[in-house]
Amino acid sequence: MNKPDESTLISYLYGELDAKEMQKVSDYLVRNPELMQQLEQWSTVRNTLTHVEDKEVIAPPIFTDGPNHLSRFWQSGYFKTVMSIAATFLLLLVAARLIGPEINYSKGELRISFNGETPTTKEVVEVPSVLTPTEVQGMIDVSLSNNNDLLSAAWNSNNEKIQASLKNNLASNSAKIDELMKVASQASQDQVRTFVAGLQEDNLRLMKDYLQLSAKDQKVYVESLLVDFSKYLQEQRKQDLMLFQTRMSSIEKNSDQFKQETELILASIISNPESTLKKVNNY
Amino acid sequence: MAGTLLEIAMMHSDALITRAREGDKNAQGKLVQLWYKRIYNFAYKFFFDHDLAMEAAQKTFISMYRNIESLQEVSRFRSWLYTIAVNYCREEIRKKKAGRSVSLHDLNPGEREESYLWEASSGRRENPERQFRQAELSDLLQQCMMELSDEQREVVIMKEYEGLKFREIAEALQISENTVKSRMYYGLDGLKKILERKNITKETIGYE
Numbered sequence: 001m002n003k004p005d006e007s008t009l010i011s012y013l014y015g016e017l018d019a020k021e022m023q024k025v026s027d028y029l030v031r032n033p034e035l036m037q038q039l040e041q042w043s044t045v046r047n048t049l050t051h052v053e054d055k056e057v058i059a060p061p062i063f064t065d066g067p068n069h070l071s072r073f074w075q076s077g078y079f080k081t082v083m084s085i086a087a088t089f090l091l092l093l094v095a096a097r098l099i100g101p102e103i104n105y106s107k108g109e110l111r112i113s114f115n116g117e118t119p120t121t122k123e124v125v126e127v128p129s130v131l132t133p134t135e136v137q138g139m140i141d142v143s144l145s146n147n148n149d150l151l152s153a154a155w156n157s158n159n160e161k162i163q164a165s166l167k168n169n170l171a172s173n174s175a176k177i178d179e180l181m182k183v184a185s186q187a188s189q190d191q192v193r194t195f196v197a198g199l200q201e202d203n204l205r206l207m208k209d210y211l212q213l214s215a216k217d218q219k220v221y222v223e224s225l226l227v228d229f230s231k232y233l234q235e236q237r238k239q240d241l242m243l244f245q246t247r248m249s250s251i252e253k254n255s256d257q258f259k260q261e262t263e264l265i266l267a268s269i270i271s272n273p274e275s276t277l278k279k280v281n282n283y
Numbered sequence: 284m285a286g287t288l289l290e291i292a293m294m295h296s297d298a299l300i301t302r303a304r305e306g307d308k309n310a311q312g313k314l315v316q317l318w319y320k321r322i323y324n325f326a327y328k329f330f331f332d333h334d335l336a337m338e339a340a341q342k343t344f345i346s347m348y349r350n351i352e353s354l355q356e357v358s359r360f361r362s363w364l365y366t367i368a369v370n371y372c373r374e375e376i377r378k379k380k381a382g383r384s385v386s387l388h389d390l391n392p393g394e395r396e397e398s399y400l401w402e403a404s405s406g407r408r409e410n411p412e413r414q415f416r417q418a419e420l421s422d423l424l425q426q427c428m429m430e431l432s433d434e435q436r437e438v439v440i441m442k443e444y445e446g447l448k449f450r451e452i453a454e455a456l457q458i459s460e461n462t463v464k465s466r467m468y469y470g471l472d473g474l475k476k477i478l479e480r481k482n483i484t485k486e487t488i489g490y491e
Contacts, residue, residue, distance in 0.1 A: 007464040010471075014442065016449060042471045044485050048478060049443050051488060052428075053421045055327055059319030060341065 003035070004028060013042055293317050300357045311351065315344050321445060322368050328440045329372045329433075331425045335379070339371040346371075362454035365447065369437055369455060376433060420488065427477045435470035438463055 004012065004025050011017045012025045029036040074080075104111040296317060302310035322343050326336035346367050354363055428436055441447045441455065449467075453460040478484070 006468040007461050010464040010467050011449070013471075014449070041475055045471055045475045045478060046443065047485070048483060048488060049424060049428075049439075049474070051417065051420050052328070052424045052444070053417070054320065054324045054444075055333075057320055057323045057337075057340075059315050059344075060337075 003032070009035075009039065013039060013046075293321070296360075297357050300351075300354070300360045304351050304354055304357070306352065311348055314347070314351075318364060319344065322364065325365070325368055325440055325445055326372055328425060328428065328444060329437060330375070331429050335375050339368060339375055342371045343368045359454065361447065362451040365441065365445070365451075365455040366457070372437070373433070423481070423483070427474060427481065427483070430477050431470055431473050435466050435473060438466040439470040439474070442467055 008017070008021070008025060012022060015022070017025065029039065074083075099114050102111070102113045104113075296314065299310050299313055299317075303314050319340060323336055323340040326339040326343075327333065330336050330339070343364070347364060350367075354360060428439065431439065437456070438452060441452045442449070447455065449460050449463050452463045456463065
């Protein structure tokens with residue numbers, strides 16, 4: 001027999017070969033101690049692995065919703081929702097039936113009543129059902145014209161009252177002014193005379209004072225003017241005199257200088273007549 | 284194999300499965316009671332995580348309730364149930380990887396887990412048997428299995444702990460029997476190396 005392959009060796013190890021194959025492998029192993037040793041090592045490993053203990057565990061309750069294909073249509077969520085709504089309506093209807101309501105609908109009027117009591121119908125005043133726009137416009141116009149009339153009447157009455165009061169005021173005022181004018185005209189002549197006399201006296205007094213004051217002032221002024229003018233004249237005379245003196249002194253100085261120069265010229269001419277002649281000739 | 288009353292009942296539950304398939308809620312409930320522990324432990328060994336195992340187990344049985352009527356043959360109930368369980372386990376693994384969720388064990392390792400790491404790396408390796416109380420050994424072996432790939436791990440668990448035949452495993456995983464055996468071969472070989480690396484030997488375990 002050839003060397004058994006991995007698969008055969010493993011099957012041999014776990015005893016999953018038939019008897020014939022087992023014998024063949026056993027024979028081969030007797031002749032091949034290396035392979036026998038390998039198998040023994042594996043057996044040791046297997047023995048060692050037996051020391052791993054199982055953990056104790058309690059199966060928890062497992063709840064499932066069962067296979068999906070078994071679910072019936074009444075188990076579906078939609079059906080349950082619809083049914084719950086329907087049940088609610090049914091409950092409401094039953095409750096309503098027990099209470100005994102009556103629901104009437106007539107002439108656009110919905111009436112709900114309970115306990116079988118017929119609702120007391122109130123007489124409804126018949127109202128013209130529809131108003132046409134022209135009627136509405138007419139009503140508006142009428143009310144507006146009424147309003148205008150009322151306003152104009154009120155305005156007229158107010159106006160008359162104001163005019164009457166104005167007339168009264170004017171009449172009373174003019175009478176008062178006439179009286180004042182009469183009083184003023186009567187009293188004016190004496191008052192004017194006294195006033196004018198007072199004015200003349202005042203004017204005369206003022207003129208006198210003015211003239212007196214002005215005469216004094218003029219006198220003082222003219223005096224001072226004369227004094228000032230005499231001072232001015234004296235000053236002017238002094239200045240002229242000083243000027244004259246200075247002029248005179250300058251003339252004297254000039255004449256002296258001219259005299260000296262002339263003397264020098266004459267002296268030079270006298271001392272050197274030839275050169276002087278040359279110069280004169282050159283000129 | 285059928286060591287306990289529960290296992291005997293599981294092996295002879297054809298009538299129950301038939302009734303459950305016909306829509307008998309009571310029978311379906313009994314099937315859950317019979318199989319819940321097995322499916323939970325399969326998932327627990329696959330994830331090494333209680334919460335994920337509970338999640339997968341509950342989803343498996345909810346799916347069983349909904350789909351048992353589509354079960355063709357009563358004799359294939361076991362592989363059919365494991366097919367559902369494996370699919371949910373794979374789904375949870377995908378979610379875990381996609382969500383990059385981190386186990387609380389990874390974030391803040393508990394004392395027990397720390398002790399494994401310590402044992403694996405410290406001088407206690409020379410004499411590990413003193414540490415191997417049974418529960419701890421169990422968890423340590425679980426950790427060793429977590430080092431296998433998902434495909435090898437599910438085959439090893441189904442064969443070693445759930446007692447499925449290779450044919451049933453092939454049916455459950457919808458692959459060929461040869462592929463199942465190949466995964467088993469490499470799974471055992473891998474475990475042997477992992478156990479050697481962790482110094483878990485027949486002698487060290489035999490101390491207990």
